[in-house]
Amino acid sequence: MSSLDKMWVSFASMGFMMLSMGLIYFSRHKINNRVIKFIFALVAYVLLIIGFLSMIYIVFSGPTGG
Numbered sequence: 001m002s003s004l005d006k007m008w009v010s011f012a013s014m015g016f017m018m019l020s021m022g023l024i025y026f027s028r029h030k031i032n033n034r035v036i037k038f039i040f041a042l043v044a045y046v047l048l049i050i051g052f053l054s055m056i057y058i059v060f061s062g063p064t065g066g
Contacts, residue, residue: 016051
């Protein structure tokens, strides 16, 4: 994977983490329906895990020297 591709993957993973932070906030404080609250929290935690794993991949894959 090239350095530019790693940059875009890291931006996407940071975006997933920010989006999950917002979804967790909404599911805990703004939504009263239990089913929608569960769906929002589930999506948020899935995005958080995907963001975490992709960031771990980027960090441990090392530099792409050329």
